[in-house]
Amino acid sequence: MTLERQFDAAAPIQWKMPIILSVAALVILGFFGFGVDSNDVVFRWSNDTDAIVLANTAINAQLLGIVLGAISVLAAAASIWFAARRKQVPWYLSLIVGFSFIVGLISSVGVGTNVNVVFILSSTVALSTVIVFGSLAGIIGERVGVVNIAIEGQLLMGAFVAAFLGTITGSLWVALIAATLGGALVSMVLAVFSIKYLVDQIIVGVVLNVLVSGITAFFFSTVMSKNGVGTNFPGTFPIISIPFLSDIPVIGPVLFSQRLTTYLMFILVPLVWFVLFKTKLGLRLRSMGEHPLAADTVGLNVNRTRFWAVTLAGLIAGLGGAALTVGSVGSFVKEMSAGQGFIALAVVILGRWHPIYAAAAALLFGFAGTFRIWAVQAGAEIPSDLIQTTPYLVTLLAVTILVGKSVAPASVGKAYEKQ
Amino acid sequence: MSDTKEKKDMTQVKLSGRDILQDILSSSILRIVIAILLAFVFGLLLVIFTNARVLESLPNFFGNPGEFFAAASSSIGAFFEAFFKGAIFNPNGKTVEAQFRPLTESLRFAGPLIAAGLGVALTFRVGMFNIGAMGQILFGSAFAAYASFQFHLPVGVHLVVAVIFGLIGASIWSAIAGWLKAQTGAHEVIVTIMMNYIALNLVTYAMRTDILNPGATSTTPQAHAPDPNAVLPLLLGPGFKIHWGFILVLASVAVYWWLMEKSSIGFKFRAVGFNPDAAKTAGINVKRIYVLSMAFSGLFVGIAAVNQTLGDSLRITPGIDGGIGFEAITVALLGGSNAIGVLLAGLLFGAMKATGPAMQSAGVSPDILSVVQGLIILFVAAPPLIKAMFRLPNQRSTIAIDAPTTNKSHKKAKALKEAGVDSATKAEATEEGSEK
Numbered sequence: 126m127t128l129e130r131q132f133d134a135a136a137p138i139q140w141k142m143p144i145i146l147s148v149a150a151l152v153i154l155g156f157f158g159f160g161v162d163s164n165d166v167v168f169r170w171s172n173d174t175d176a177i178v179l180a181n182t183a184i185n186a187q188l189l190g191i192v193l194g195a196i197s198v199l200a201a202a203a204s205i206w207f208a209a210r211r212k213q214v215p216w217y218l219s220l221i222v223g224f225s226f227i228v229g230l231i232s233s234v235g236v237g238t239n240v241n242v243v244f245i246l247s248s249t250v251a252l253s254t255v256i257v258f259g260s261l262a263g264i265i266g267e268r269v270g271v272v273n274i275a276i277e278g279q280l281l282m283g284a285f286v287a288a289f290l291g292t293i294t295g296s297l298w299v300a301l302i303a304a305t306l307g308g309a310l311v312s313m314v315l316a317v318f319s320i321k322y323l324v325d326q327i328i329v330g331v332v333l334n335v336l337v338s339g340i341t342a343f344f345f346s347t348v349m350s351k352n353g354v355g356t357n358f359p360g361t362f363p364i365i366s367i368p369f370l371s372d373i374p375v376i377g378p379v380l381f382s383q384r385l386t387t388y389l390m391f392i393l394v395p396l397v398w399f400v401l402f403k404t405k406l407g408l409r410l411r412s413m414g415e416h417p418l419a420a421d422t423v424g425l426n427v428n429r430t431r432f433w434a435v436t437l438a439g440l441i442a443g444l445g446g447a448a449l450t451v452g453s454v455g456s457f458v459k460e461m462s463a464g465q466g467f468i469a470l471a472v473v474i475l476g477r478w479h480p481i482y483a484a485a486a487a488l489l490f491g492f493a494g495t496f497r498i499w500a501v502q503a504g505a506e507i508p509s510d511l512i513q514t515t516p517y518l519v520t521l522l523a524v525t526i527l528v529g530k531s532v533a534p535a536s537v538g539k540a541y542e543k544q
Numbered sequence: 545m546s547d548t549k550e551k552k553d554m555t556q557v558k559l560s561g562r563d564i565l566q567d568i569l570s571s572s573i574l575r576i577v578i579a580i581l582l583a584f585v586f587g588l589l590l591v592i593f594t595n596a597r598v599l600e601s602l603p604n605f606f607g608n609p610g611e612f613f614a615a616a617s618s619s620i621g622a623f624f625e626a627f628f629k630g631a632i633f634n635p636n637g638k639t640v641e642a643q644f645r646p647l648t649e650s651l652r653f654a655g656p657l658i659a660a661g662l663g664v665a666l667t668f669r670v671g672m673f674n675i676g677a678m679g680q681i682l683f684g685s686a687f688a689a690y691a692s693f694q695f696h697l698p699v700g701v702h703l704v705v706a707v708i709f710g711l712i713g714a715s716i717w718s719a720i721a722g723w724l725k726a727q728t729g730a731h732e733v734i735v736t737i738m739m740n741y742i743a744l745n746l747v748t749y750a751m752r753t754d755i756l757n758p759g760a761t762s763t764t765p766q767a768h769a770p771d772p773n774a775v776l777p778l779l780l781g782p783g784f785k786i787h788w789g790f791i792l793v794l795a796s797v798a799v800y801w802w803l804m805e806k807s808s809i810g811f812k813f814r815a816v817g818f819n820p821d822a823a824k825t826a827g828i829n830v831k832r833i834y835v836l837s838m839a840f841s842g843l844f845v846g847i848a849a850v851n852q853t854l855g856d857s858l859r860i861t862p863g864i865d866g867g868i869g870f871e872a873i874t875v876a877l878l879g880g881s882n883a884i885g886v887l888l889a890g891l892l893f894g895a896m897k898a899t900g901p902a903m904q905s906a907g908v909s910p911d912i913l914s915v916v917q918g919l920i921i922l923f924v925a926a927p928p929l930i931k932a933m934f935r936l937p938n939q940r941s942t943i944a945i946d947a948p949t950t951n952k953s954h955k956k957a958k959a960l961k962e963a964g965v966d967s968a969t970k971a972e973a974t975e976e977g978s979e980k
Contacts, residue, residue: 322926325925329925524735525724
């Protein structure tokens with residue numbers, strides 16, 4: 126929530142952020158601090174087989190919660206101080222409260238047992254990979270002014286094509302390339318209908334999702350289910366451990382011992398950011414989404430640029446599809462994208478149309494999924510279904526609070542007709 | 545809107561035969577028929593070229609083309625035979641009841657699609673895009689299920705109470721989305737998508753605990769079975785599964801027609817959909833209309849939820865939506881957001897749903913029908929595409945949805961001007977406002 130926005134002295138005080146932070150701080154203090162048994166929680170930083178084994182940290186969960194709560198209360202107080210002076214609440218205050226919330230949540234659930242930090246972090250990365258790819262596609266699309274509701278369909282098409290062609294050719298590389306092309310194909314249909322035929326972008330997106338889900342389901346039940354080994358058994362990319370780096374405790378196994386698709390994600394997030402925000406091409410692309418008429422006036426071909434940008438975004442979404450099959454479970458299942466394309470849409474907004482923030486937002490969803498699995502294993506009494514709603518609530522909150530601040534590309538969702 | 549369009553089409557009729565032909569070709573009904581036919585053609589091509597016998601005959605196509613055509617026509621025959629038997633009439637049935645059961649099954653599957661389709665269509669008319677029918681169905685179902693076993697009321701009263709609970713549940717969930725849009729300006733598409741997932745998790749939670757599943761023995765989320773008093777009675781006796789829920793659906797079609805075409809609030813809905821700024825100038829409280837229209841939309845979706853939940857005495861699960869929430873969008877689009885259109889579109893898609901088992905046993909994957917549904921909507925949503933394919937004359941889109949209402953693009957103003965509604969609407973709206 127750090128917008129470089131200058132408020133006039135007369136501007137009304139923005140109380141939303143301080144209120145949210147204060148509520149979160151009180152929750153941490155109450156539920157994760159005083160509400161927890163005075164028992165130890167053990168954080169495990171590494172497995173016994175790792176090259177470097179860190180000692181476990183045992184700490185009183187109640188004490189930890191109270192300390193985190195106290196820090197958060199201070200941060201909330203600071204945010205009130207900033208808000209009362211009509212200043213922007215600094216981003217690090219939200220970060221402090223958010224971090225305290227997550228650590229407090231984990232320690233309050235893990236009280237009396239072990240908390241495997243490496244498992245939680247790597248599972249968070251694994252569960253957010255597909256969402257990150259999807260959100261990158263969404264960001265590129267919306268930055269050039271095309272809403273991409275069809276991310277779900279692009280993921281599904283990518284996943285299907287990767288599994289099918291990967292198996293037939295026996296090559297994972299073919300699978301990867303086919304997935305990108307599959308995603309791009311869906312994107313091109315979206316682009317043709319919304320840019321050339323001026324059909325409402327949201328309608329085309331919704332319809333494409335129905336169509337792709339139907340087509341992949343049809344081929345799954347007619348071709349793949351009859352000959353699974355011959356058509357739906359592409360295998361997965363091996364886990365590549367980068368020498369030395371993968372031996373670093375905690376970070377190593379999480380970041381440097383992954384499959385190719387995950388490494389591609391690590392590369393693409395900064396790359397998309399760089400291209401969009403640091404190059405001439407990026408400036409042109411963003412101008413299509415902000416003020417297409419101006420872009421047209423200076424001689425850029427708006428609709429052609431939009432078309433190719435959306436198609437390129439489809440390539441990336443297709444990679445997300447590959448991450449579902451050859452980057453993870455190794456076969457295609459009906460409807461396997463399971464709504465992750467829609468979550469990616471939310472991540473685009475939560476990440477404020479910025480690749481790096483979006484990746485962070487995707488991690489939040491990945492963490493929520495991980496936490497659900499882990500909380501059940503840890504025998505937590507808190508209902509995992511309710512925890513699962515958190516990222517959606519955060520998104521809803523962000524959508525309703527961020528609105529009105531000029532973050533979204535101004536011309537997103539509008540077709541451009543040359544006069 | 546359709547009235548003004550027809551009037552304009554009438555004035556366009558010229559005397560030459562070619563022009564008249566073109567005029568007929570440009571009518572939206574014909575375009576929809578073309579879209580449906582094209583979609584079935586593409587679907588059949590998929591069926592043919594995934595058929596094992598056809599694939600075997602392909603390498604030897606030039607040696608023995610007869611075998612290819614025989615195989616292809618037999619797979620087409622199987623498709624249509626299964627469709628007819630599964631959705632309309634089964635001549636192989638042992639009793640008359642069994643013979644007519646497919647037709648009633650089509651109606652039973654169509655019911656919730658029509659009701660939810662009306663809900664989505666209503667928001668289209670207000671210029672909004674309600675993707676949240678899934679969450680609304682879940683909430684309505686949860687409310688209806690709660691009333692159906694937690695209360696123990698006399699025959700008749702219990703059913704009415706459970707139905708009202710279902711409608712209120714869906715309507716509340718929908719109105720929240722409308723309120724968020726009205727208060728904060730957040731786009732309803734993203735709000736309703738988020739609320740779908742929130743509803744799914746909340747309802748799953750309720751189905752794991754005593755709220756909806758008292759005395760649960762397993763952690764599998766499911767609701768308690770409804771009391772017999774709260775189940776919608778069968779419409780045609782024990783031989784058919786179709787229940788009074790379908791009558792509720794037909795009633796809601798009539799209510800929708802009256803609401804949108806005849807009532808004063810429906811007029812305001814449409815005015816906001818045409819041009820929110822003009823509506824505001826004319827004294828309509830646009831924010832209030834957003835909340836109200838979402839609440840009304842939720843009532844229609846609630847009818848779908850009630851159909852799903854109280855249609856039989858089985859326990860419901862978090863999967864009660866069964867894809868209806870998203871299919872409702874396609875039904876509303878195909879139906880052009882008007883009452884009769886949604887009814888017909890729902891019947892078509894309901895028949896496609898009902899025919900699934902018959903397709904399966906005929907060796908055709910029922911998933912082909914969702915391909916056909918997607919293609920139909922794609923063709924219907926893109927008038928210029930069909931126009932280009934068949935070299936039809938210029939025409940306007942008949943999809944009754946505008947760009948997001950916050951857009952003030954010149955394109956929309958132009959489209960409105962073309963449709964000849966701007967001045968009329970404003971004049972009427974002013975009258976409406978001054979009456980108040």
